[in-house]
Amino acid sequence: MDTPSISLGGGEPIIRLRDVAKSYWREELEIPVLQGIDLDIPVGAYIALMGPSGSGKTTLLNLIAGIDRPTGGSLEVCGSELNDLDDDELAGWRNGHVGFIFQNYNLVPVLTAFENVELPLLLTGAGRGERRDRVEQALGLVNLTDKLRSYPRQLSGGQEQRVAIARAIVTEPDLLVADEPTGALDAKNAEEVLGLMERLNSELGKTIVMVTHDPKAAHHARHQIHLEKGVFDRTVEVNR
């Protein structure tokens, strides 16, 4: 299938996908989800991946984030060819380069906000003092320094998502991936979270790839990429 390639230009790409394909198998039946994806995303981009359910947007996000493997093609993300990394190397790569923001926040319920944010730092070898400074800094960025000792059950949905964002940025990753980050939030909290992500992109220069169904959320991104049945449909530059 002939599929358009997308290059957003604007400098050295942080994400370079070539002829990427992904299929799932149900017994003997191959179900193609992504086909022939070529994509160049520059450092500092803020992309909204959009499309109907089953279009392959989350699968594409998972491939970019290194939590899934393609069935074909090559993925170079943050300077690493992901196909060349084994599972443990890929885990280390994710810890160093990618921050995750999930729709349902996915905080660990038995840990405080501070401890949740500290989790990815346990893998970095940072000392206790350094970890404390970085956690406080990350929670400061999301305006939650007064909730350090609060457990997720003591926080509102918007606060939980802000803790999750702090956890995503605490290791200072190059790339943030967000899967429906406002899907579980009301309009006010959604706006707050999107504003925060916009700041992370514009002020801290984080590259963000976000999957969303919500046109309002997508409007916060600089570019919208639409997928349809596993191929790129169109790209829209957003005038904010």
Next chain:
Amino acid sequence: MRWLALIWKSLLRSKRRTLLIVGSLMLSVFTVAVLQSLLTSLNSMTNNPNSSNRLAVRHKSGLTQMLPRSYEPYLRQQPEVETVCALQWFGGYYQDPRNFFANLAADETTIFQMFREEFGVSDITEAQIKDFQRDGAGCIVGEVLAKKNGWKVGDVVPLTGTIFPINPRLNIRIIYKSPRPSDENALYFHFKLLEEGVPRMKGLSGSFWVRLHRPEDIPRFVERVDRHYANSAYETLTETENAFNLGFVKMLGNIGAIIQGITLAVVVAILIVTGNTMATAIRERTTEIAVFRAMGFSSGRVLTLLLVEGMLLVAMGGMLGLLLALVAATGVRSTLGSLTPFLADFTILPDTILACLGGTLVVGLLATFIPAYAATRRPITDGLKAIG
């Protein structure tokens, strides 16, 4: 936060479940430790290290049949023999029939030589022994028995006979201390007292205890004695002291097999319960495990965290169970030890402790590894339930 804090917090995620699993493990380990120690205590009755060169000569037809005292000189004349002691179970009680303890009529001249280790003879003076031997109503009692009844040297102990129709009043001449508490729950008095009080016992004894110079001589001695009395009116059965005691243990049935069977059933049951609990606990955290791995925790690290968590859980249950068993053992010794001789030695040995702890950790490892391994091998995207 440190790794152990992370594991500990995860462990206390569902306090009720943690409490229940620790409780069930505690009871299981307690049961296994007590049963195994019971078996050890029973076995110790038939495995007295001081009895390696001691033999019991009794009537071939059974313990209720007597042997003539005239056999004694023949036994004594055998070159392998160091000493011989006539010994007869008296089976009396003190004050209350439920107040069981071993009381026997014994040859007062040879008993100290025969049971010198059990009586701690080195701590008994020659004068004390002479006192006992001179007093026809004299008796010696073990320290456990004396303490239980509040007896001291010089006290009079009235025994009520159950097998023999006499009620001797005995004077305590010696209270002995034995290396094994179970040997201290006994009373011995002069054989002559029984003979004088019970005419039908004149010239008879239920058994002769024989001490050889060397254990290697046992087979030759046994063969010769039993052959010598074969086809007589009083045929003999000569066996080692341990084999003699084993006969009593066997009266309880194949208790070893029963205990091992129960232990196996407990271990299998707890493996299933723990496995099911761990599988449920890990399944409930599928998304969380996927999030950990997405953040950069390798499968091996997540597996290690889950395994340590599972092991910590079972170790807590196991240690509490052992602690309970140790406390119970002290209670059993002090309350039942005087009623049942082998329970006077009842103790949770280091071997049992190690075996229980090892077994607990193996159960924990098996119960945790399978669900944890499956969870860490599951694709992260499946865990996140995020196929777009």
